Amino acid sequence: MKLSAELKAFEKRLGYQFQTPRLLNEAVTHASMSTPNRDDNQRLEFLGDRVLGLVMAEALLNLDTKASEGQLAPRFNALVRKEACADVAREIDIGEVLRLGRSEMLSGGRRKQALLGDAMEAVIAAVYLDGGFDAARALIIRLWGSRTTSVKEDARDAKTSLQEWAQARGLEPPSYVLTKRSGPDHAPIFTIAAKLSTGQTASATAGAKRAAEQDAAAVLLAQLEQEK
Incomplete structure (x- = not known):
């Protein structure tokens, strides 16, 4: 070939x-x-x-x-x-x-x-x-x-960073909820919502659940940073 x-x-x-x-x-x-x-x-x-x-x-x-x-x-x-x-x-x-x-x-x-x-x-x-x-x-x-x-010692992925943010404030760990699935079985698209016990939430869409969770956590972290 x-x-x-x-x-x-x-x-x-x-x-x-x-x-x-x-x-x-x-x-x-x-x-x-x-x-x-x-x-x-x-x-x-x-x-x-x-x-x-x-x-x-x-x-x-x-x-x-x-x-x-x-x-x-x-x-x-x-x-x-x-x-x-x-x-x-x-x-x-x-x-x-x-x-x-x-x-x-x-x-x-x-x-x-x-x-x-x-x-x-x-x-x-x-x-x-x-x-x-x-x-x-x-x-x-x-x-x-x-x-x-x-690469730094404190390097963290978005999900880990969001969990640490919640723990530092005495909150429950974030939850990740599948809100939508679309596309064919061989190439599904997932929409995941990252949620805090305070009610704050953010969503993201990706071709894998893990990626969608990470992206949702990153969006929520960005929102929390803007609220400071």
Whole structure:
């Protein structure tokens, strides 16, 4: 299987040339485009998440040999979470080469955080399977760049930050409620409301529940900041 012209251009942006083009083709194929003869990227995403985790754990240990587990954990979470993967994916424009079904195309799938993050993890797995762990490590360290060295001890995702905000004020932990689900089964869209016991709430929509929860928490945190 040969790569299309757009995937060859993507290889240059990625900084890695595949010996087995099939792996890259699979990495950029969303479940909405899978067929009996065309695999999607879900299995690669599963593997890539683990490869990314190992590389980041190793990098953080080497960067700060005296850091405790309590210091390393939030840094690690900030570097491997879906938002970070999606940010890197945008920098190398994975969205341009994603293979999506019609419904995902129409709903803006090329810009969705969850799809971009998943595709980034799948590409990492493809490089790992094609070139081995050293190739995957080199790719990750290069693409994540200064994120790895500049991540702060107090790095928190939005849900964690919102929970800590509530706890600091003696409130119950935030709740997350699914208020709407739309789209086909292979590409659902979730709307989640983040709620505080004070009655304050904010909603967000994404292609994965986890991403929608994070986005809703971020919106609510922004609202709380404006109310100060």
